[in-house]
Amino acid sequence: MRAHDYPTPSIDECIAVDQYFANRLAPSDSVLQQVLAANAAAGMPPHDVAAVQGQFLAVMVQICQAKRVLEIGTLGGYSTICMARALPEGGRITTIDNNAAFAAVAKNNFALAGMSERIDQQVGTALEVLATLEGPFDLIFIDADKPNNPAYLDAVLKLSRVGTTIIGDNVVRGGAVSNPNSADPNVLGVQHFLQKLASNPSLNSTALQTVGEKGWDGFSLTVVNALP
Ligand code: DHB
Ligand code: MG
Numbered sequence: 001m002r003a004h005d006y007p008t009p010s011i012d013e014c015i016a017v018d019q020y021f022a023n024r025l026a027p028s029d030s031v032l033q034q035v036l037a038a039n040a041a042a043g044m045p046p047h048d049v050a051a052v053q054g055q056f057l058a059v060m061v062q063i064c065q066a067k068r069v070l071e072i073g074t075l076g077g078y079s080t081i082c083m084a085r086a087l088p089e090g091g092r093i094t095t096i097d098n099n100a101a102f103a104a105v106a107k108n109n110f111a112l113a114g115m116s117e118r119i120d121q122q123v124g125t126a127l128e129v130l131a132t133l134e135g136p137f138d139l140i141f142i143d144a145d146k147p148n149n150p151a152y153l154d155a156v157l158k159l160s161r162v163g164t165t166i167i168g169d170n171v172v173r174g175g176a177v178s179n180p181n182s183a184d185p186n187v188l189g190v191q192h193f194l195q196k197l198a199s200n201p202s203l204n205s206t207a208l209q210t211v212g213e214k215g216w217d218g219f220s221l222t223v224v225n226a227l228p
Helices: 011-025 030-041 051-063 078-086 100-112 126-130 146-157 173-178 185-199
Strands: 068-072 092-097 119-123 139-142 165-169 203-212 215-224
Touching: 011 051, 011 203, 030 078, 030 100, 051 078, 051 139, 051 165, 051 203, 068 078, 068 146, 078 092, 078 100, 078 139, 092 100, 092 126, 100 119, 126 146, 139 146, 146 165, 146 185, 173 185, 173 215, 185 203, 185 215
Parallel strands: 068 092, 068 139, 092 119, 139 165
Antiparallel strands: 165 215, 203 215
């Protein structure tokens, strides 16, 4: 069969393929399992990236040859650990979250993973913390409260260089991103974020849908081609 002759998959088939990829390309290890267990035990929402998406972020760190990574939205630090592991010698990731209780769990997770040295953990309101940081970062992952995505984009462009890659998480919103009449503040935040990406001539952007163990979601991917 040619690729376009295969039938449209069911959601169960998509999940099976995601697990097939995850088992081979992003096998879980005891550290990541303990991190997920600690996060669930702390009552965090199950918003950790899926295993293959964590591995996607790790591969992106290396594709970008990133030495300085910035993450907005630590939660329990699962994605932080995935990216930290992929950094070269001397690489560092700055990660921001405003939830002190969750940040304490993430701090433990970083120690458990042996990654504390590579992680600069900032606890506070992201827009306030971002204003104190010095760029440029090589890779930036925006994964926090979606209504602030447009403001996060403005802030991180000030911490970018020509060539910086910006990844946005959760841009599909269960498909609602394509609803022009949505009143959901999360959807509106993502739509406004994508509109800003699209209308900025200095940015080259795309988006990828993902489907699997975490349902239907996706990433935006942006390269900064010029500074304002
Ligand atoms: C949501 C946020 C996330 O960062 C995520 O990974 C999954 C879901 C949310 O706000 O629903
Ligand atoms: Mg997310």
